[in-house]
Amino acid sequence: MASDDDPTILVFACNWCSYAGADLAGVSRLEMPPHCRVVRVMCSARVRPEFVIAALSRGLDGVVVLGCHPGDCHYSEGNYYTRRRALLLKELLEHVGIEPERFQLRWISASEGAKFAQTITEITGEIKALDGRREPPPEG
Amino acid sequence: MEQELREIVRKLLEEGAIEYFIGYAEGFEPLHTTPCFIERGEQVQALVWSPLCPYNLARYLHQMKNGAGKVGLVVKGCDARAIVELVKGNQIQRERVVVVGIPCQGQVDLAKLEDAFEGVEAVEGKGDTFLVTVGEKVHSVEKERLLREKCFSCRHPISFEYDFVLGEMSPLVYGSESEFAMVEELERLPVEERRAFWRAQFERCIRCYACRDICYACYCQECIFESKAPRWLEKTTTPLDNQTYHLIRAWHMVGRCIDCGECERVCPVGIPLRRLYKKVEKEVEQLFDYRAGMRVEDLPPLVTFAAEEPALSSRQDRSER
Amino acid sequence: MIKKAHLTQWLDRVAQGYDLFGPVLDGVVQFERVNSSDQLVFDYANSVVPPKNLFLPQTECLFAFRREEGSIILEPRGGLERERVLFGIRPCDARSLLLLDEVFNSDLEDTYYQEKRRGTILIGLACPSPPQRTCFCTSLGIDPLSPEGVDVLLTDLGDRYLVEVTTEKGEELVGLSQELFFPSAEGEKLKGEKGKSLEEVGEKIGSLWEDGYWRELSRRCLGCGVCTYLCPTCHCFDLTDVGSTLSGKRFRCWDSCMFADFTRMAGGVNPRPTGKERVRQRYFDKFSYFPEQYGVLGCVGCGRCSQYCPMGIDIRTIINEVIARGAK
Numbered sequence: 193m194a195s196d197d198d199p200t201i202l203v204f205a206c207n208w209c210s211y212a213g214a215d216l217a218g219v220s221r222l223e224m225p226p227h228c229r230v231v232r233v234m235c236s237a238r239v240r241p242e243f244v245i246a247a248l249s250r251g252l253d254g255v256v257v258l259g260c261h262p263g264d265c266h267y268s269e270g271n272y273y274t275r276r277r278a279l280l281l282k283e284l285l286e287h288v289g290i291e292p293e294r295f296q297l298r299w300i301s302a303s304e305g306a307k308f309a310q311t312i313t314e315i316t317g318e319i320k321a322l323d324g325r326r327e328p329p330p331e332g
Numbered sequence: 333m334e335q336e337l338r339e340i341v342r343k344l345l346e347e348g349a350i351e352y353f354i355g356y357a358e359g360f361e362p363l364h365t366t367p368c369f370i371e372r373g374e375q376v377q378a379l380v381w382s383p384l385c386p387y388n389l390a391r392y393l394h395q396m397k398n399g400a401g402k403v404g405l406v407v408k409g410c411d412a413r414a415i416v417e418l419v420k421g422n423q424i425q426r427e428r429v430v431v432v433g434i435p436c437q438g439q440v441d442l443a444k445l446e447d448a449f450e451g452v453e454a455v456e457g458k459g460d461t462f463l464v465t466v467g468e469k470v471h472s473v474e475k476e477r478l479l480r481e482k483c484f485s486c487r488h489p490i491s492f493e494y495d496f497v498l499g500e501m502s503p504l505v506y507g508s509e510s511e512f513a514m515v516e517e518l519e520r521l522p523v524e525e526r527r528a529f530w531r532a533q534f535e536r537c538i539r540c541y542a543c544r545d546i547c548y549a550c551y552c553q554e555c556i557f558e559s560k561a562p563r564w565l566e567k568t569t570t571p572l573d574n575q576t577y578h579l580i581r582a583w584h585m586v587g588r589c590i591d592c593g594e595c596e597r598v599c600p601v602g603i604p605l606r607r608l609y610k611k612v613e614k615e616v617e618q619l620f621d622y623r624a625g626m627r628v629e630d631l632p633p634l635v636t637f638a639a640e641e642p643a644l645s646s647r648q649d650r651s652e653r
Numbered sequence: 654m655i656k657k658a659h660l661t662q663w664l665d666r667v668a669q670g671y672d673l674f675g676p677v678l679d680g681v682v683q684f685e686r687v688n689s690s691d692q693l694v695f696d697y698a699n700s701v702v703p704p705k706n707l708f709l710p711q712t713e714c715l716f717a718f719r720r721e722e723g724s725i726i727l728e729p730r731g732g733l734e735r736e737r738v739l740f741g742i743r744p745c746d747a748r749s750l751l752l753l754d755e756v757f758n759s760d761l762e763d764t765y766y767q768e769k770r771r772g773t774i775l776i777g778l779a780c781p782s783p784p785q786r787t788c789f790c791t792s793l794g795i796d797p798l799s800p801e802g803v804d805v806l807l808t809d810l811g812d813r814y815l816v817e818v819t820t821e822k823g824e825e826l827v828g829l830s831q832e833l834f835f836p837s838a839e840g841e842k843l844k845g846e847k848g849k850s851l852e853e854v855g856e857k858i859g860s861l862w863e864d865g866y867w868r869e870l871s872r873r874c875l876g877c878g879v880c881t882y883l884c885p886t887c888h889c890f891d892l893t894d895v896g897s898t899l900s901g902k903r904f905r906c907w908d909s910c911m912f913a914d915f916t917r918m919a920g921g922v923n924p925r926p927t928g929k930e931r932v933r934q935r936y937f938d939k940f941s942y943f944p945e946q947y948g949v950l951g952c953v954g955c956g957r958c959s960q961y962c963p964m965g966i967d968i969r970t971i972i973n974e975v976i977a978r979g980a981k
Contacts, residue, residue: 241583242556246564249576262639272637279644280615280634284582287518287611288575289527359965361786366965369872387964395872536680538702538711540878540909546963558914567893567906569712598963600701600879602680 198227199253199319201312204239205230208266209301210258216305224309225316228256235259236297237270241281244295248285254294254319256311261299271299293318333434333498337406338376340432340496344404346373350430351401354392356385362453363442367392381406383440383457386480388592390414391548393424404430408439409488413590413625414548416493420628423551433491435499438462441480448477482593482606485511511591512614514607530608534574536601539567543595543605544581549588556580578608585609587616587632590625619643656813659833661690666829667738671774674707675740676700684739698785699743699955703885705753707739708769711882711907715765715892719900730902731765737773738826745790745955747777747802749885755947756888765905774822777803787956789969791848795954854972855950857979858940862933866974871928873964878909880958880966881935886943886951889915910934936971 205211211232217224233239236259244255257278259271278297286292298311341353357368357378367387368378388411396403407415415431418424437457445452445464454465455478462478464471476484491497510516518526541557544550557565557577565576589609596605616622620633620643655663667673668689675693677685681701687693714730742750754770757763780788780797790797800806804823807814815837818824827834861867881887891908894901908915911931917923925931943951952968959967 242564242580245576245579245583249572249579251572269637272639273634275641275644276620276634276637279619279647280586280612281583283615284579284612286523287515287526287608288530288579289523289525291523360959360967360970364965364967366967367873369869391875392872533680536683538878538882538907540882541912542875542877542879542963545875545877558912566895566904567712567891567908568895568904569906594963598877598879598961600681600883600961601683 197320198225199316201228201254201256201316201319202247202252203228203230203256203258203312204233204236204243205258205300206236206238206260206266206271207232207234209260209264209299210236210308212302213258213300213304213308216302217308218305220305222305222309224312227316228312235265235267235270236274237267237277239274241277244281245285248290248294254296254315256295256315257297258300258308258311259297261301264301291322293322334379334381336498337381337432337434338379340498341370341379341404342373342376344430345370345376349402350404351399352403353379353430354389354403354405355379356381356387356389356406363445363455379406381434383437383455383462384442386439386594386597388414388546388548388594390418391546391594393418393429393548394551396424396428402428402430404432406432406434407491407494408434408436409490409492410436410482410486410590410592411548412488412491412493414592416625416628417549417588417590418551420630420632421549421551426628431491431494431496433494433497435490435497436486438475438483438486438489439480440478444478448473480593480597481514482591482596485513487511512610514604515610515614518607518611530575530578531571533603534578535571537569537574537578537603538601539569539574539577540600542598542600543603546594546598548590548592548594549585556584578603578605582608582612585612586634587622587624589613619647654810654813654837655807655816655834658812659830660807660814661693663830663833664690664693664740667740667826670736670829671738672733672735673738673740684741693740697741698781699746699957701957701961702883703749703955703957704739704742704746705749705885705888707737707773708750708753708766709757709888709890709907713765713905715903715905717900717902718896720898732768733772737769738776739773740776741778742775742803743780743955744777744797744799744801744803744806745780745788745795745953746885747775748790748795749953749955750775751802752886752943752947752949752951752953753888755949759946774826775803775805776823776826777806779806779808781809785956785960787960787967788954789848789851789956790954792851792969793950793952793954794850794852851969851972851976852950854940854975854979855944856981858937858975860980861975861978862937864978866978867933868929870966870971871932873966874911874928874932875963876911876913876928876931877963878907878911879961879963880968881909881911882907883957883961885953885955885957886939910938936975940972940975 205214214230236257239257247255259274262271265271282292282295285295296315300308344350353370355368356365358380359366363384365385367389370376389405390411419426440455449464449466451466452464456463460475461472462475464473566573593606599605616633622633672686674684674686676682676697677687677692678694679685682697683702684700684704716730717728719726757766798808800817800819804820805826806817818827889908889910890905893904893906895904896902916925925934939951
C-alpha cells in the first residue's frame with residue numbers, strides 16, 4: 193500500500209500517552225500509511241514551534257503533534273501550553289499560505305492505538321488531497 | 333517643546349540623576365533625524381523633536397543591561413509599550429530609566445512627504461494638519477496625506493508610562509481604520525494567494541537582519557539564527573530559508589510586538605512586515621485578550637493557561653480532536 | 654545617438670540574443686532578468702541592492718558533492734548559459750565592479766566571479782540631475798556621466814540618448830540595431846560637476862585607530878547588515894555546506910563584518926568583540942586597507958549606506974569627522 197505519492201509526515205508523540213498509543217497501534221498490527229516518521233518527545237510541550245516551522249520549510253509535507261488528553265498530562269499541565277501555542281502557530285502558518293491540514297494537534301492516550309492509526313490515515317489523506325506536495329528544498 | 337525637553341535633560345544631567353540621555357538629533361539633512369546620546373549639559377542643544385522622529389529609542393536600553401547608573405530617554409506613546417515589556421522581561425529595571433513622555437502628533441512617512449514636496453526644511457504637527465516648511469512658504473497639509481501607516485490606527489499617541497511629560501495630554505486618534513484591517517484583507521484571500529503574496533515578499537529578503545536588530549524585543553544573548561548547534565537556519569537565502577527566518581521571527585513576536593513599526597520602516601527591500609506581525613498581535617488579542625506593553629503585571633499569553641479556554645474552544649475543532 | 658522612443662526596440666533586440674538584466678520594480682527597484690523591455694523601469698535613481706549580486710550572488714552554489722563507493726564525487730556548479738547584458742548600471746556601480754575585479758582577480762582568479770564578469774556586457778546609464786541627496790560620487794573623484802567600466806554608456810538628452818561605445822562588445826550590441834542609431838552633433842557630451850573632494854579621508858583615517866569616535870558611532874549602530882549588503886564594493890562571504898556528510902552542496906553566501914559572528918571563532922573568542930571594533934573595521938577597510946592593497950579608496954559614493962541605514966548613520970558625516978579629527 194506504500195506509494196511514493198504518499199506525503200511524508202513528521203509526528204511528535206509524547207512519551208507517556210501518544211507514543212504508547214502508537215506502539216499499541218503497531219503491536220496490534222493496525223494498517224496505516226507508512227510515510228510517517230515518529231519522534232518521541234517527553235511531552236507535547238517539548239515541541240518548540242520552531243521545530244514545526246523548520247520541518248515544513250525543509251520540505252516535509254506535514255507535522256502532527258500528539259499529546260495526552262487535557263487533564264491527563266504526565267506533568268499536569270504541559271499539554272495546556274501546547275494547546276495555546278498550537279492554535280496560534282496554526283493561525284500564523286495559515287496566514288503565510290501553509291494550509292492548516294499540514295500542522296495538526298491531536299490528543300491520543302496510551303490505550304488509543306486505533307485512534308493513532310485512524311489519525312495518521314486521516315491526516316495523510318487530507319494532506320494528499322491538497323494541491324501538490326510541498327516543494328522540495330532548493331537546488332543549488 | 334524642544335526647549336522644554338532640553339531644560340529637563342540639562343537638569344537631569346547636571347544633577348547627576350542620569351548618566352546619559354537618549355534623544356533625537358538632526359541628521360545629515362533636516363528630514364533625517366538620527367538618535368543621539370547626550371552626556372553633558374552643554375550638549376542638550378542637539379536635541380530635536382518633530383514628526384520626523386520614527387526611531388523607537390527603547391531599543392537602545394539594551395545597552396544599559398550591564399551598567400549600574402540611570403539612563404533617560406524620550407518616548408512616543410507607541411514606544412512606551414516597549415519600556416513596559418522590557419521591564420516585564422527583566423531586561424531593565426524601571427527605576428533605572430527616566431522616561432520623558434512626549435505627545436506625538438503622528439509621524440510623517442518620509443516617502444509620502446518626498447513625493448508631495450521638494451526641498452522640505454521642517455515639518456510640524458498642528459491639530460489635523462502638518463505644517464510643511466519649504467523655503468519661505470509654509471504649507472498646511474491634512475495629516476492623512478502624510479502620516480505613516482501605523483499612525484492611522486494609533487491608540488496611544490501619548491506615553492502612558494513616564495516620569496516627565498511634555499506638552500498637553502490630548503489623545504488623538506487618526507482615521508477610523510481598524511488596526512487589523514490590513515491583516516483581514518489578507519485573510520480574505522484564498523490560502524494559495526496568500527502563499528504567493530508572501531513568497532514574493534520573502535524572495536526579496538536579503539537577510540540583513542535589520543528588522544531583528546532594530547526590534548526592541550530582540551534582546552536574546554544569542555539569537556536563534558546565529559546558533560551553530562543546533563543550526564536552525566543556513567546562511568543561504570532561498571525563499572524557503574527566508575520563510576523560515578520570517579516565520580520564526582514572527583513566532584518570537586507573540587505577546588511582544590507593540591507595533592512600533594520599526595521593522596517595516598527599515599526594511600531596505602520593502603517587505604510589509606507589519607502585515608505579518610499584526611496577524612500575531614491580532615490573534616493574541618482575540619484569543620487571549622492580551623496586549624503587549626500595557627501593564628507590567630500582565631502575564632504573557634504563552635506562559636499561562638486555563639483548564640477551560642472558552643475563547644479557544646470556538647476554534648478547537650480546527651486544532652484538536 | 655538613439656531616440657528615446659527607439660531604446661526599447663533596441664533592448665528587445667538585445668534580449669533575443671542575450672540574457673537581459675535591467676532595473677525592474679519588484680517591491681523596490683532591483684536589477685533582475687527580464688524577457689522584454691516592458692518589464693523595465695527607466696525613471697529610477699538606482700537599485701536598492703547593487704548589481705554586485707549579478708557577479709557575486711548573495712547565495713551561490715559552488716558545487717555539489719556525494720560519497721559513492723568510497724570516493725567523493727564533485728559536480729561543479731555555476732557558469733552562464735548565455736552571455737548576459739546588464740542594462741542601466743550607474744557609473745558609481747560600474748566603478749565598483751572595477752574595484753571588485755581587483756579583489757577577485759588578484760593572486761588567484763576567482764573563476765565563479767570572473768566567468769560572470771566576462772560573460773556580461775554592461776550598458777550604463779549616466780545619472781540624472783539633480784542627484785539623490787545621499788549621492789556623493791563626485792567627492793570621490795567619480796564622474797556620474799563617465800563611461801568608465803561600461804561597454805556602452807547612454808546619457809539622457811531629453812528626447813534622445815547620447816551613446817558612447819567604448820568596447821568591441823559594445824559595438825556588437827549597437828550593431829544589432831544599427832539602423833536605430835544616428836551620429837551626434839559636436840559637443841553634446843555633458844560634463845559632470847565635481848563635488849568637494851573627500852579623498853583625503855584615506856590619509857587621515859590611519860591616525861584614528863584609538864579614537865573615541867568609533868565608540869560614539871557604535872552606540873547608534875545596531876550591527877545589522879544593511880550597509881554592507883547594499884554596498885557595491887563590500888564583498889565578504891562565508892562558505893557553508895548544506896546537506897549531510899553523504900551528499901550535499903557547498904554554498905557561498907554574503908557575510909557582513911557588522912555581524913558579531915563574522916569573526917567569532919569556534920572556541921567562542923571574538924577578536925572584534927563589540928560594535929566599536931566592528932564599526933571601525935568597516936571604515937578602515939574602505940578607507941585604509943583597500944587603498945593599501947589596491948591603491949584606490951574602497952568606496953564609490955553611491956550613498957546606499959546613508960540612504961538605508963536604519964538609524965540614519967551617514968557615511969559622509971563619518972568621512973568629514975575623520976578628516977577633521979585625523980592627522981596625516
